[in-house]
Amino acid sequence: MKRNxxxxxxxxxxxxxxSLLTAGQVVDWLRECGRYEPYMVDxxxxxxxxxxxxxxxxxxDKNTFGLAxxxxxxxxxxxxxxxxxxPGENGLLQGYLEMMGIPFTTGGVxxxxxxxxxxxxxxxxxxxxxxxxxxxxxxxxxLDVAGVTAKLGYPLFVKPNDNGxxxxxxxxxxxxxxxxxxxxxFSVSQDVMLEQGIAGREISCGMVCLGGRDxxxxxxxxxxxxxxxxxxxxxxxxTQEICPAPIPEEEAERIRGYMRTIYHRLGCxxxxxxxxxxxxxxxYFLEINTVPGMTAQSIVxxxxxxxxxxxPELLGQLVDxxxxxx
Numbered sequence: 116m117k118r119n120x121x122x123x124x125x126x127x128x129x130x131x132x133x134s135l136l137t138a139g140q141v142v143d144w145l146r147e148c149g150r151y152e153p154y155m156v157d158x159x160x161x162x163x164x165x166x167x168x169x170x171x172x173x174x175x176d177k178n179t180f181g182l183a184x185x186x187x188x189x190x191x192x193x194x195x196x197x198x199x200x201x202p203g204e205n206g207l208l209q210g211y212l213e214m215m216g217i218p219f220t221t222g223g224v225x226x227x228x229x230x231x232x233x234x235x236x237x238x239x240x241x242x243x244x245x246x247x248x249x250x251x252x253x254x255x256x257x258l259d260v261a262g263v264t265a266k267l268g269y270p271l272f273v274k275p276n277d278n279g280x281x282x283x284x285x286x287x288x289x290x291x292x293x294x295x296x297x298x299x300x301f302s303v304s305q306d307v308m309l310e311q312g313i314a315g316r317e318i319s320c321g322m323v324c325l326g327g328r329d330x331x332x333x334x335x336x337x338x339x340x341x342x343x344x345x346x347x348x349x350x351x352x353x354t355q356e357i358c359p360a361p362i363p364e365e366e367a368e369r370i371r372g373y374m375r376t377i378y379h380r381l382g383c384x385x386x387x388x389x390x391x392x393x394x395x396x397x398x399y400f401l402e403i404n405t406v407p408g409m410t411a412q413s414i415v416x417x418x419x420x421x422x423x424x425x426x427p428e429l430l431g432q433l434v435d436x437x438x439x440x441x
Contacts, residue, residue, distance in 0.1 A: 116193045116288075117149075117151055117152040117256065118150065118151050118152065118193070118434075118438075119152050119154065119189050119190060119191050119192055120145060120151045120152065120153045120154070120191065120192065120193050120194070120195055120434060121154055121156045121175070121180070121191040121193075121194045121195070122138045122142055122145070122153050122154065122155045122194075122195045122197050123138075123156050123158050123163075123195070123196050123197060123198050123203060123208060124137065124138030124155060124156065124157060124158065124192050124197040124198050124203075125157040125158050125159055125198065126158060126159070126198045126199070126200055126201055126202060126203060127159055127160065127201065128200030128201050128253050128278070128282075128339055129200065129278065129282040129283075129303070129371075129415050130199035130200040130282065131200075132297070133199055133408060133410075134197060134199045134200070134203075134425030135157070135216055136292075136408075136410045137197045137199065137408055137409040137410055137413070138155050138197040139155065140409055140410050140411055141153070141195055141197050141409050141430060142154075142155050143408075144197070144426045144427040145427070145430055145431065145434070146311055147427035148427040148428060148430060149427075149431075150431050150434075150435075151431065151434060154182065154189065154191070156175055156200060158202065158208070161243050162174070163175035163177060165182055167184075167215075170184075170341075172205075174186065174407065175208075175388045177211070180194075180212075180215055180217050181332070191217070192217075192218070192438065193211055193217065193218040193219065193220075193434055193437050194208075194217055194218070194219040194220070195219070195220050195430070195433070195434060195436050196208060196209075196219055196220055196406055197406065197409065198222045198406065198410035199408070200278065200282075201277075202216075202405075203221075203406055204221075204227060204230075204231050204405060204406045205224070205227055205228055205231040206223075206224040206226075206227035206231070206436075209221065209222075209223055209224045209227050210224045218437040218438045219437055220384070220385040220433050220434065220437050221364040221384055221385050221405055221406055222381070222382050222383045222384045222385070223382065223384075223405060225382065226381055226382040226383060226384075226389065226405070227405060229381065230381055230383070230387075230403050230405050231277055231405075232276050232277055232306070233274055233276050233277075233308050233402050234249065234251050234275070234276050234308040235308070236381070236402070236403065237249065237308075237400075239381070240270035240377060240380060240381075240400065241378070243373075243376055243380060244373045244376060244377060244398075244400045245397055245398065245400065246315050246398050246399055246400050247310050247311040247312075247338070247392075247400045247401075248266060248267055248311040249267075249309060249310040249311065250262075250263055250266060250267060250306050250308070250309040251276075251306070251307075251308055251309075252297065252307045252308070252309065253305060253306055253307075254301045254305045254306075254307075258293070258294060258297055259430035260290050260293055260294065261290075261309075261317070263293065263309055264290050265312070267309060267311045267312075268311065268312075269287065269288055269289055269290070269312070270286055270287060270288050270312035271286075271287050271293075271298045271301075271308070271309055271310060271311055271312050272284060272285070272286055272310045272312055273285045273287055273293070273296040273297055273307060273308075273309055274289070274300065274307065274308045274309075274310060275300050275303050275304030275306070275307055275308075276304055276306035276307060276308050277304050277306065278303055278304055282304040283299065283300045283301060283302070283304065284300075285299060285300065286312065297309075301333065302393065309417075311360055313394050313399055314393045314394060315392040315393045315395075315399070315437075316336060316360075316362065316392070316394075317336065317337040317338075317339075317390060317391070317393075317401075318334050318335070318336055318337070318360050318370055318390070318391045318392075318393055318398065319334065319335045319336075319337055319356075319361065319388055319389070319390050319391075319414055319418075320332070320334050320335075320370050320371065320374045320388065320389050320390075320391065320417045321386060321387070321388040321407070321414070321415050321419075321432070322374050322375070322378050322383075322387055322388075322389075323385065323386045323387075323429070324378070324384070324387070325432055325433075325436060329375055329378075331371045331374055331375065331417050332373075332415070332419060332421075332422055333358055333359040333360075333421040333422055334358070334359055334360040334362070334367055334370060334418075335356050335357060335358040335359070335360055335417065335418055336352060336354060336355075336356070336358075336360035336361065336362065337390075337414075338355040338357065339353075339354045339355075340353050340354065349355050352432070356414055356417060357415050358418055358421045359421055363396075365396070365400065366393055366396055367372060369371075369396075369398055370391055370393070370398045373389075373391070374389055377400065377403060380407070381403065383405055384436075385405070385406070385433050385436075385437070386407060386415060386433065387403055387404065387405045388403070388404045388407040388414065388415055389401075389402070389403040389404070390402055390403075390404075408428075411431075
């Protein structure tokens with residue numbers, strides 16, 4: 116008998132639409148795997164709703180993590196988290212699932228809360244991997260343009276600390292542009308990180324741990340037509356994602372080594388993807404994504420295909436791993 120899996124998605128952040136696309140593809144792949152019966156659950160605040168093809172909509176009973184359908188009661192045995200941004204990538208969903216004793220496919224509360232906050236994550240990894248210089252700002256603090264200029268120079272990047280998909284990120288080329296970019300970033304987050312811009316090649320590295328074995332996926336080089344890999348170029352098809360990345364093996368092995376260090380130091384589970392800028396042979400860690408996109412066009416599925424694996428079986432193994440760890 117197939118086991119019932121809730122694919123949690125949606126949310127209320129700027130990444131909602133991408134999350135819904137990811138979840139739809141995950142549902143298809145899990146069905147193709149053959150061991151699971153997945154249900155796509157749209158999570159919006161206190162409303163967790165499953166919609167059937169005929170238009171019927173049913174609320175998840177959060178007291179039991181189950182679903183009352185006309186065909187009978189569906190008890191979910193695990194959750195596949197496909198929710199980009201809040202609440203699936205910042206620890207909120209994980210808190211509920213941990214209290215309920217429900218297996219899930221990401222790291223735990225601490226891991227997700229930490230990795231979702233860019234600046235906190237960098238501080239946690241300090242001394243383990245190379246990183247660009249950065250300055251933290253809070254909405255109640257004052258912007259010291261001269262001090263930022265002296266420490267970071269230009270170009271620099273203004274990044275909301277708790278957003279993904281480059282939402283609210285700005286590339287700043289001069290001191291005159293900085294105040295406006297900071298104000299716009301504060302419109303989506305109370306905490307902002309200013310990060311030194313490093314000229315180099317952007318390389319993405321994916322990893323999963325299965326049965327205690329680290330599997331580092333083939334690297335991908337991100338070549339954006341814009342000044343950086345922003346929200347638009349992430350999803351409009353204009354960016355080249357070259358996999359495997361055409362970089363020297365020595366650099367590739369260095370990135371793979373840093374990825375293993377980052378993944379285990381942060382306590383990641385399931386699939387995670389980290390981004391680096393390589394300059395003069397040195398990979399500088401930018402950020403990690405613990406709920407990476409899973410549409411057919413996303414970077415991780417491309418890495419998996421390059422490796423010669425299939426997504427249905429890999430996702431099935433992720434759920435197997437989650438259930439087996441409980």
